[in-house]
Amino acid sequence: MYVYDEHDRQLAHERVAQFRDQTRRALNGELEEDEFLPLRLQNGLYVQRLAPMLRICVPYGMMRSEQLRRLARITRDYDKGYAHFTTRTNIQLNWPRLEDVPDILAELADVEMHANQTSGNCIRNTTTDPFSGVQDDEVADPRPYCEIIRQWSTFHPEFAFLPRKFKVAVNASEQTDRAAIQVHDIGLQMVRNEAGDLGFRVHVGGGLGRTPMVGPVIREFLPELDLLTYLEAILRVYNRYGRRDNKFKARIKILVKALTPEGFAEKVEAEWAHIKDSPTRLTPEAVAHFQQYFTEPAYEALENASDQLAEQRFANRDFDQWVSHNVDQHKKPGYAIVTLSLKKTGVPPGDVSDRQLEQIADLADEYSFGEARATHEQNVVLADVRQDRLFELWEKLRPLGFATANLNTLTDVICCPGGDYCALANAKSIPVAEAIQRRFDDLDYLYDLGKIDLNISGCMNACGHHHVGNIGVLGVDKKGEEFYQISLGGDSHHNATIGKILGPSFAREAMPDVIARLIDVYVEKRTEEETFLDTYQRIGMDPFKERVYA
Amino acid sequence: MPNVISADGTIRQDNWTVVARPEDGESLDLPNEPCLIPVDLWLAGHEHFAGRNDIGVWFDSHQEPEDLGERANELPVVAVNFPKFSDGRGYSIARLLRERYGYRNELRAIGDVLLDQLQFMKRCGFDAYALRPDKDATKGQDCLNFFSQSYQAATDTDLPLFRRRAS
Numbered sequence: 095m096y097v098y099d100e101h102d103r104q105l106a107h108e109r110v111a112q113f114r115d116q117t118r119r120a121l122n123g124e125l126e127e128d129e130f131l132p133l134r135l136q137n138g139l140y141v142q143r144l145a146p147m148l149r150i151c152v153p154y155g156m157m158r159s160e161q162l163r164r165l166a167r168i169t170r171d172y173d174k175g176y177a178h179f180t181t182r183t184n185i186q187l188n189w190p191r192l193e194d195v196p197d198i199l200a201e202l203a204d205v206e207m208h209a210n211q212t213s214g215n216c217i218r219n220t221t222t223d224p225f226s227g228v229q230d231d232e233v234a235d236p237r238p239y240c241e242i243i244r245q246w247s248t249f250h251p252e253f254a255f256l257p258r259k260f261k262v263a264v265n266a267s268e269q270t271d272r273a274a275i276q277v278h279d280i281g282l283q284m285v286r287n288e289a290g291d292l293g294f295r296v297h298v299g300g301g302l303g304r305t306p307m308v309g310p311v312i313r314e315f316l317p318e319l320d321l322l323t324y325l326e327a328i329l330r331v332y333n334r335y336g337r338r339d340n341k342f343k344a345r346i347k348i349l350v351k352a353l354t355p356e357g358f359a360e361k362v363e364a365e366w367a368h369i370k371d372s373p374t375r376l377t378p379e380a381v382a383h384f385q386q387y388f389t390e391p392a393y394e395a396l397e398n399a400s401d402q403l404a405e406q407r408f409a410n411r412d413f414d415q416w417v418s419h420n421v422d423q424h425k426k427p428g429y430a431i432v433t434l435s436l437k438k439t440g441v442p443p444g445d446v447s448d449r450q451l452e453q454i455a456d457l458a459d460e461y462s463f464g465e466a467r468a469t470h471e472q473n474v475v476l477a478d479v480r481q482d483r484l485f486e487l488w489e490k491l492r493p494l495g496f497a498t499a500n501l502n503t504l505t506d507v508i509c510c511p512g513g514d515y516c517a518l519a520n521a522k523s524i525p526v527a528e529a530i531q532r533r534f535d536d537l538d539y540l541y542d543l544g545k546i547d548l549n550i551s552g553c554m555n556a557c558g559h560h561h562v563g564n565i566g567v568l569g570v571d572k573k574g575e576e577f578y579q580i581s582l583g584g585d586s587h588h589n590a591t592i593g594k595i596l597g598p599s600f601a602r603e604a605m606p607d608v609i610a611r612l613i614d615v616y617v618e619k620r621t622e623e624e625t626f627l628d629t630y631q632r633i634g635m636d637p638f639k640e641r642v643y644a
Numbered sequence: 645m646p647n648v649i650s651a652d653g654t655i656r657q658d659n660w661t662v663v664a665r666p667e668d669g670e671s672l673d674l675p676n677e678p679c680l681i682p683v684d685l686w687l688a689g690h691e692h693f694a695g696r697n698d699i700g701v702w703f704d705s706h707q708e709p710e711d712l713g714e715r716a717n718e719l720p721v722v723a724v725n726f727p728k729f730s731d732g733r734g735y736s737i738a739r740l741l742r743e744r745y746g747y748r749n750e751l752r753a754i755g756d757v758l759l760d761q762l763q764f765m766k767r768c769g770f771d772a773y774a775l776r777p778d779k780d781a782t783k784g785q786d787c788l789n790f791f792s793q794s795y796q797a798a799t800d801t802d803l804p805l806f807r808r809r810a811s
């Protein structure tokens with residue numbers, strides 16, 4: 095994974111000094127509240143319902159064990175001993191004190207971490223597939239390009255005050271999209287053209303929030319070395335022409351829609367023609383420089399441990415289920431990708447204690463070359479585990495609460511912090527997730543239901559990605575009371591689709607029953623091979639509607 | 645007279661006045677001192693204003709640098725207005741004037757110009773900053789130099805960090 099050199103270190107420390115100065119001026123009144131606001135947001139600092147909230151950046155989800163240990167220490171020393179993994183693979187602290195934030199940032203900088211641009215109207219953390227570099231169907235490892243984008247976008251002088259926030263995601267797998275790139279402001283799909291050259295298919299103007307949209311393609315093939323100049327052209331067009339008169343119409347998707355994707359693409363291409371050969375154009379040496387940080391770890395030459403695993407799975411049904419759901423195929427023989435579930439019922443999705451962060455660090459050191467990865471589904475991946483040690487790892491995960499074998503099932507809920515923590519929320523989301531998890535606590539039934547994405551957001555900012563859940567739940571406020579609107583048919587993968595609203599919203603107490611009725615319809619109508627989404631696509635909304643509103 | 649900070653952080657006062665856009669039906673009233681007039685009016689009255697070294701122009705944040713283009717170099721001063729410091733369009737206007745149209749004379753930030761944006765402005769080609777009068781101009785120097793280097797190329801450097809690393 096990427097390691098800072100002296101330049102990165104210097105910039106990180108200068109950033110801490112800058113924010114320390116800004117915080118001091120804010121506290122002594124030299125900076126007015128509205129002047130400090132974008133400055134603190136660009137350092138991930140919100141003022142929330144109960145306390146400030148600090149969002150720490152985890153670039154494209156990659157973490158080293160020393161970083162996890164430092165995060166654990168920070169949650170203990172400056173917070174209440176726990177943290178929350180977000181859907182942008184970042185980490186949030188819910189109770190830091192404003193005046194402590196510069197010290198927290200200094201502690202983060204020591205381990206090559208920061209909170210730059212985790213909020214505000216600027217370019218946010220670039221995300222990618224948590225299985226990058228270890229799956230066998232990727233066009234190339236996307237992480238060097240994510241790091242290239244991270245550096246280009248960090249303190250970019252022209253794009254620090256965009257009309258609205260701006261999110262970029264990169265995907266490299268040909269078969270799956272675990273980064274949901276089509277619902278990002280820019281989604282980059284790595285591809286090879288007919289000549290075999292590496293490049294990107296460029297989607298622009300996807301997004302969730304108030305006006306959910308799947309991002310159209312504005313360029314089928316962008317050569318890899320042109321990545322940054324093309325991004326700069328897109329951002330410049332957006333910075334100049336994106337709407338600034340109405341916050342709800344300020345995302346790039348509104349501009350793309352207004353100009354049409356073709357019209358928007360023309361403007362970008364015209365701008366790009368001027369700058370494509372500028373010094374911002376990448377060089378093969380630069381790409382190679384970043385690639386050297388993402389080489390393979392010291393894998394041993396192993397055979398697949400098929401016989402051993404088969405025996406262990408046969409002998410232990412719980413282990414068998416865990417392997418089926420939480421373990422994925424690795425490109426190297428003898429290795430496996432393990433996902434630690436942070437979706438144990440009774441624990442807010444994505445929440446971890448200080449001790450758990452340290453346990454993840456220990457497990458990463460022991461089983462996965464000292465690295466762990468955050469996923470946008472709010473779980474944690476150990477990407478390089480030996481197959482012959484899976485059983486041993488599983489036995490360690492169980493008492494720690496990480497072995498819930500529910501990945502991609504109904505109870506692997508994506509969920510924002512909601513009204514319990516977030517000042518923007520219209521409704522709570524964590525209790526809804528928990529009530530549904532309790533209702534569906536029979537693992538066999540969950541496995542029978544198969545793959546279902548249930549996503550919950552406490553407001554239309556859609557941090558819980560409800561629009562792209564097969565079942566999406568949105569908290570709404572009706573005359574001071576919390577209600578929940580359901581949408582069906584959303585999909586965040588290669589065939590990205592925005593879900594359709596089922597009908598009038600429900601009270602919180604009704605939610606487990608409502609979900610159960612939706613599931614009943616699926617169970618009754620499905621054919622043998624169909625997932626929930628397949629059945630919905632075949633039979634449409636009406637049967638679900640009839641059952642729920644009968 | 646407002647404090648004007650230079651790119652090196654020194655503070656000066658000068659007598660360039662920003663002339664507001666006249667109301668509909670009103671004519672442009674020029675003061676007896678160097679002044680900056682709306683860029684579209686300068687373009688419309690080009691034959692009248694050309695060659696005067698006491699008249700510059702200002703862009704509002706929605707205006708297009710393309711309209712002035714390479715004629716920018718006929719002007720002693722071009723200003724870009726930040727109606728609100730969080731309106732980032734002025735940064736793009738500045739880079740286009742400098743990098744695309746080769747503007748070489750003074751490029752001044754006016755309007756809601758605060759301390760914490762100065763280094764971004766400098767990197768985008770501004771070399772004079774009419775700081776909002778309630779802000780402390782003596783802090784300008786520090787705020788212009790929070791960072792000793794940068795990741796990207798911009799108006800101030802042709803060498804993004806990835807090119808410096810490779811050399």
